[in-house]
Structures are given as C-alpha cells and as structure tokens.
Amino acid sequence: METISVHGAPSEYICQEGILNELEAKLVERGFQKVLIVHGHKSWLAAKSFLPSFTSLECEEHTYRGECSLSQIETLAELVVNGSFDGIIGIGGGKVLDLVKAACHLTKKPSVLIPTLASNCAPWTPISVIYDELGGFIRYDVYPVSASLVLIEPKILLDAPINMLIAGIGDTLAKWYEADVQMAGIENKSVPLQVSHYTARMCKDVLLQHSERAINAARAGVLNEDFMKVSEAIIMLGGMVGGFGDHYGRIAAAHSIHNGLTVLKETHQALHGEKVAYGILVQLMLEGKQGEVEQLLPFYHELGLPVSLRHLGIKVINDEVIAFIAEKSAIPEESIHVMPIGDVTAVRVSEAIAKLEKMNASNFIN
DSSP states (O other): OOOOOOOOOOEEEEEEETGGGGHHHHHHHTSSSSEEEOOHHHHHHHGGGEEEEEESSSEEEEEOSSOHHHHHHHHHHHHHHHOSSEEEEEEESHHHHHHHHHEEEEEEEHHEEEOOOOOOTTOOEEEEEOOTTSEEEEEEEEOSOSSSSEEEEEHHHSSSSSHHHHHHHHHHHHOOOOOHHHHOSSSSOOOOHHHHHHHHHHHHHHHHHHHHHHHHHHHHHHHHHHHHHHHHHIIIIIHHHHHHHGGGGGGHHHHHHHHHHHTTTGGGGHHHHHHHHHHHHHHHTTOOOOHHHHHHHHOOOOOOOOGGGGGGGGOOOHHHHHHHHHHTTTTTGGGGGSSSSSSSHHHHHHHHHHHHHHOOOOOOOO
C-alpha cells in the first residue's frame, strides 16, 4: 500500500478578533525569550496596530526583500543563528510566511505565522514555494514540522485588497477539482484520503455558497459570518486537502495551466489565483466536463474571475499563442500528468483551451 504522509495542521491555530493581544502569552508558554519578526512593508502597515507591546520578551524586526528565494532564505537563517533567536514570527502574505518556514527549517527553530491576507493556505501548510530573485518558480519544499502557532486577526484580512481575496477564492476552488480528479477513482481510500477528499468538497461548497457575500462584506468593511467562513476555507480547509491527501491533495492540471500562462509577459499582472481559476476551466474541458464549466460560469462572472485569456491580459488570441501556453503546461515535469485521463499532450491542451475560448460568453463582468 502506498505511503501517505500526513501534515494535518499547525500545533495551534486560532482565528478570532483580538487574538493578537494574546501573542506574548502564547510565545512565553512556548519558552521563547527572543524572537525575530519578519514582515513586508505593506504587511507591517496592516498588522502593527493590532500587535501588543512585549513586556517580557526581546524582539527585533526584519523586512524581507520581496521573494522567497534561496539567497533570502539563507540570509534570514544566518540572521536567526547570529542573533540567537528562539523563533521567528512571520507577518504577511504567502511569500513572507514561506520564507519564514524555510528559514525555520534550516535553523531548526519554531515558526509563528500571522497572515495578513486570505489569499492562500500558506499559514497552514509546512510547504514553501521557492522562487529565483526575479520571481521565477523553482520548486516546492515540504518540511517535516508544521508551524508552532498560527494566529489570525480577521479584521486584518478584512482590510486587505479585494482582488487578493477573489484570487484566493479561485485558488482554493481548485482544491476540489485537482483533488477529485485524482481521488474519485480510488475505490478503497485510506482514512487520510477520505479526510482530504471530503475537505476538498467542503472548499467548493463553502466558496460557492458564501463567496459573493464575503466579498460584499469586505467591500463594506463589515466582518460577518460569510467572510469568516470563506477566509477559513482558504486558509484552513485549503491546507487540509494537501495536509491529509499528500500528493493526491495537491496540484493537477489547473496549476499546470497557471504555469503555462506565466510564459506570456501579458499575464504577469494577473494574480496566481486568477490564473489557477482559469486553469480549472481548462482542466474540466480536458476531462470532458463542459457541463461543469457551464455551471461554474455564473459564479465566475459574479466574482470577476477570468473565463477567457483576454481577461488575463492576452490581447491577441490565436492558435500560436494557445499552443505556446499548452506546450509549457504539458511538459513532462508538470502536474497535469497526474490526471487519469490518458496521455495529456500539448495538442490536447490546445484543443481544450480553444474550445473553452469558443464557448465562453462575452458578458464578463469587469
């Protein structure tokens, strides 16, 4: 029987208004005496007013330089070792948190994560996405230890840019489609796979039911149940799918299409979750599930998720452009090949994209 490695959850997770007031007490009970706070410029502006003043702990701050790269990981690790810090507190979006997790792995120090965006499951997972200094994707690293503590102040998430929330919804919606295509055909699922598959379905159900009202709440600056459910679906449920499902619960074709899209400079302004959301539609066309695409389109229109290449910034859409995307999406190393639908070639991907472009409506809501 195949081994499934479970990384189910951080040691402690709390999502609650005012929870950051308990940060120092949580650190003290972990035996911390000196901590390093790592953040970006925007994330620090978003979070610092919610943070308490430490009275019994020594702390220093470090502003990261924009990428979770190998050189920045090494720089941060050296800073931790030379400063004799007991742990690192990461405050920010996915790249900041991934950087902290990577440096903690190198230095064998515990991480404390405080997300400022509901845009991905980085706070939950023991995974870092590694980039080069120019932002080019290199690899995913999976660590044996999860975060010691994750604290979420929902008001920080509420004040974040709306487009990041929408992109997070698109990225998390893919959890269902990328997990289901791998797990649906497994007749005798292990308990971890059952948890992963069920949680992936919850991602889809929660997002379809609550996303529109959650976005309206964020626009109005009013914290409500819909916003809380969607935020925790993105961070917690999204993280649990891969945490319990291992490679079955991670990525498939939607993320391969994302990677294919990145070869075009015009798409660089589009957010990760927007490109993944488009990738969901292409994946469904590859699976022969055009009816599912048609069911999703109203949801995409409501939220402003892309249903066409032109919504990702590609002005000229022709066979050559589509083939360029497809070739990158279907290289042997890509996750598109985990799908049990036969040999996935660049030609098949091109046909799926072309069919999607032909069928999608022109009434995209900007």
